[in-house]
Every structure is written in structure tokens, then in C-alpha cells.
Amino acid sequence: MNFIDTHSHLYSEEFASDIDQVLLRAKESKVNKILLPNIDLLSIGPMLSLCKGREGFLFPMLGLHPTSVGSDFEHQLNIIESYLDKVNICAIGEIGIDLYWDKTFIKEQKIAFEKQILWSIERNLPMAIHIRKGFDQAFEVFNKVKHNLKTNDNPFKGVFHCFSGDLNQANKVIQMGFKLGIGGVVSFQNAKLAEIVREVELKDILLETDAPYLAPTPYRGKRNESSYIPFIAQKIAQIKAIDIEEVALITTNTAQEVFSLQ
Numbered sequence: 001m002n003f004i005d006t007h008s009h010l011y012s013e014e015f016a017s018d019i020d021q022v023l024l025r026a027k028e029s030k031v032n033k034i035l036l037p038n039i040d041l042l043s044i045g046p047m048l049s050l051c052k053g054r055e056g057f058l059f060p061m062l063g064l065h066p067t068s069v070g071s072d073f074e075h076q077l078n079i080i081e082s083y084l085d086k087v088n089i090c091a092i093g094e095i096g097i098d099l100y101w102d103k104t105f106i107k108e109q110k111i112a113f114e115k116q117i118l119w120s121i122e123r124n125l126p127m128a129i130h131i132r133k134g135f136d137q138a139f140e141v142f143n144k145v146k147h148n149l150k151t152n153d154n155p156f157k158g159v160f161h162c163f164s165g166d167l168n169q170a171n172k173v174i175q176m177g178f179k180l181g182i183g184g185v186v187s188f189q190n191a192k193l194a195e196i197v198r199e200v201e202l203k204d205i206l207l208e209t210d211a212p213y214l215a216p217t218p219y220r221g222k223r224n225e226s227s228y229i230p231f232i233a234q235k236i237a238q239i240k241a242i243d244i245e246e247v248a249l250i251t252t253n254t255a256q257e258v259f260s261l262q
Contacts, residue, residue, distance in 0.1 A: 001248045003233060004033040004255040005226040007094070007128060007161045007181055007208035010058075011036060011046040014212040014223055019050070023057075025227035030248070033261055034226050037061045037094035037128050037161070040068040041076055044083065059090040059261065061128055063116055066098040069109045077115060084119065090259045092120040093128025094161060097141075100132040109134075114141050120158065121149070126258050127158030129178070135169050142176065157258065159206050162214070163193070170196050174204045179258060181208045184216030184224060187235040197239050202250045206258070207232055 005026070015022050026034060036047050038061055051058040062083055064076055095116040097109050120127045131138050142156065149155055154177045161181035163170065170180060182205050186193045197205065207229050209215075215224035216231040230244070233251070237244040255261065 001030055001245050002252055003029070003031045003207060003229045003248055004035070004252050004261070005031050005209050005211075005229050006035045006159060006206045006255050006259070007037055007183070008034050008211040008226050009036065009039070009213075010034065010211060010226065011043065011050045012212060015225075022225050022227070023054075025225065026229075027057075029227040029230055031226045031229050033057060033059065033255070035059045035061065035090055035128075035255075035259065037065075037091075038063050038080070039065045039094070041079055044080070048087065056262065059259070060087065061091040061093040062087065062089050063091075063093040063095040063128070064112055065094055066096045066109045066113065066130060066134075067101070069105050069112045071105075071108070073105070073108050073112050077112060081119065084123065089125065090261065091126045091128050091158060092116050092123075093158070094130045095127060096130035097134030097138045098130060098132045099134045099137070106137065110137060110141055113138070114145060117141065117145050117156075121145075121155045127156070128181075129158060129160050130162070131160060132164060135165050139172070159258065161208060162210050163196070166192075167196050167199055170200055174200065179204050179206045179254060181206050182236065183208045183210050183232060184214040184220070184228070186232060186239070187216040188220065189217075194235075194239050197236055202236075202240060202242070202247065203254055205236065205251055206255055207236075207247075207251045
């Protein structure tokens with residue numbers, strides 16, 4: 001039984017003092033692959049440094065997080081794009097729309113999101129997408145991209161990480177060709193996410209931690225880490241009344257397919 005953590009920020013400062021132990025605990029918990037989304041220009045160096053020498057275990061992405069989009073977003077995108085053909089990455093991410101805290105740069109977020117979607121299509125790479133209070137705006141951008149491409153084929157693939165929408169939005173995301181990233185929130189008491197997990201097919205779910213954030217029960221409120229993936233898998237197994245081994249097998253196969261992992 002093996003797992004893949006499809007979204008984890010293990011390069012962040014929260015892990016500076018014990019990253020070797022964190023990675024060892026992940027392996028001991030049967031998490032044999034961890035995907036690392038980028039945030040901004042400052043996170044590229046630490047992320048790539050952590051991945052160096054750990055190929056086949058740690059897999060980097062490149063992208064500009066929506067909350068990092070500001071007045072200088074074009075400058076940041078140009079520099080990030082310059083890395084795309086120099087670094088072996090598994091996805092464009094994390095990218096998207098976030099209107100939870102601040103709507104100041106909504107126009108810029110949409111422009112940045114569209115450009116990075118095109119990176120994904122041009123390079124045949126999946127996307128790791130962050131949407132918070134921005135599903136309508138995100139769907140608007142996707143529709144614009146597809147219209148401009150003038151194709152009936154589905155050009156999109158990847159995952160809506162830390163999925164926070166409703167069931168209708170979940171079904172729409174899946175119909176567009178994406179998977180749902182399910183993390184520790186599913187284990188929280190009275191979590192609406194559990195109902196969505198119950199309704200969608202297991203093949204449309206990917207496991208993630210979003211470490212160091214959103215640790216699952218029984219670690220809620222503490223630093224999250226990749227070794228907690230089995231707690232998330234166990235909760236999904238409980239919701240769907242299946243064995244954890246089935247959750248591990250299906251979600252791992254799906255992650256390998258979506259992200260072209262060896």
C-alpha cells in the first residue's frame with residue numbers, strides 16, 4: 001500500500017529545523033511521492049533546493065499563487081516562465097483565483113490565471129489550481145480560454161486542490177477534466193466536504209495535505225505534514241464504506257496518471 005501527497009509545501013520555513021525527519025516519517029507512512037507547488041519568486045529557490053537529490057520522491061511545480069498576484073505580477077510571471085524550459089516540473093501550480101481576503105487585484109488575478117492555463121496547455125502539463133471564493137471567476141477564465149482555442153476537445157487537466165466548492169461545482173470541475181484534491185478538511189467535524197466525497201467517484205479524488213496547513217484530525221490545529229496522508233485516506237474510506245487499501249490504490253494510480261509520475 002502506497003500513497004502520494006499531491007500538494008505539500010515542505011520547503012517552507014515551518015520545516016527548516018526537521019525536514020529530514022519529516023521526509024523520513026512520510027516514507028514510513030507509505031507516502032512514496034510528494035508534489036510541491038510553488039507560490040512566488042521567493043519560493044522557487046527553497047523548493048528546488050529541497051528537491052535536489054530527491055528525484056523520484058519530491059516533484060516540483062512552477063506557478064504564481066493568486067494571493068501573490070500584485071501590481072508586479074507580469075514581472076513575476078516572466079521570471080517564472082523563464083524557468084519552465086530549464087526545470088523538470090510535474091505541473092503548473094499553484095495557480096488560480098482567491099477572493100477570500102482581498103479583491104484588490106481581481107483583474108490581475110484573472111489575467112495571470114489565464115496566462116498560466118495557457119502554459120499548461122502549450123506544454124501539456126497538468127495544473128494545480130487554488131480557488132477560494134472565486135469559482136465563478138475561474139469558470140469565466142476557463143470558458144474564455146476554450147473559446148479562444150476554438151476547439152471542441154477538452155484542453156484542461158489537473159486538480160482543484162483543497163476543493164472548497166459545492167457538489168454542483170465539484171461535478172462541473174470533474175466534467176472539465178479535473179480531479180478534486182481532498183485533504184485534512186474532510187476529517188473535520190460537520191465538514192460539508194464529506195458529503196461531496198460520498199457523492200463523487202473515488203477515481204476523481206486525489207489525496208493531499210497542503211502541509212503545513214490544515215492538518216487532519218487528530219492533529220487539527222498543529223503543523224501538517226505528508227505523513228498524515230493515511231489519516232485522510234482512512235476518513236475517505238470510512239465515508240465511502242470501503243477499505244483504505246482501495247483508497248490508496250485508486251488515488252495513487254490517478255495521481256500517477258494525472259501528473260505523469262514514474
